């Protein structure tokens with residue numbers, strides 16, 4: 001599997017000279033499966049640049065997996081070029097809600113007065129599907145979805161392709177102020193989904209000194225993000241969903257602190273990185289033993 005980060009920011013786009021290295025676009029990750037097919041994780045503002053970079057063939061079949069419908073995860077959808085390609089087939093997966101269908105809920109954004117067009121006017125072949133509660137297949141990948149602790153119906157995804165697995169949990173407050181180290185796995189949101197993943201992308205919105213003022217907001221402080229990655233014994237972790245207030249130099253400092261904490265947790269042999277816009281990653285199959 002190959003990944004490209006098109007948006008690593010949380011909450012709201014944060015463009016400007018202070019955020020050029022980590023990027024200002026909100027959540028969007030391109031995933032290339034082993035057969036070359038395209039999966040897109042979330043449709044934050046980063047998806048606009050992904051759409052512009054796609055070749056014509058890529059644009060013809062796209063699966064988009066939405067974790068939830070907060071604006072920072074859907075805002076780019078209306079500017080995603082395949083939606084305007086009459087030959088493209090786009091499937092949008094997302095969390096179900098008793099309140100309204102996925103199509104209706106997304107239509108609240110892609111409709112007047114917030115948008116100049118309606119969902120029915122998009123020229124591509126567009127379908128909306130509730131992400132199933134049991135595993136399903138997209139191309140060579142097995143997809144699992146699970147509800148995680150955030151505000152409103154929110155999913156996380158695990159994508160397994162051959163011997164490699166990617167777990168994507170961009171918005172997550174796993175312990176809501178409790179100790180992640182002490183919770184039983186069955187009480188730890190996202191545990192089963194993330195356990196042993198080749199790569200975990202996880203919410204790291206706050207510095208530890210910021211988190212106490214934001215308990216219950218649905219996001220993780222740095223130490224909680226790392227404690228979750230350590231508890232789930234992932235092989236590699238990428239810290240994601242950066243706070244819009246955090247500048248490049250502040251994120252550099254946060255990364256230094258995270259590396260120290262990661263070592264304290266006994267995980268220094270496992271790669272830990274900060275997600276950066278346009279960063280490309282390859283998830284390799286484990287070496288034979």
Ligand SMILES: [Zn+2]
Pocket residue numbers: 010011027070072073170171241
């Ligand atoms: Zn978010």
Ligand SMILES: [Zn+2]
Pocket residue numbers: 068070150151171218
């Ligand atoms: Zn959110």
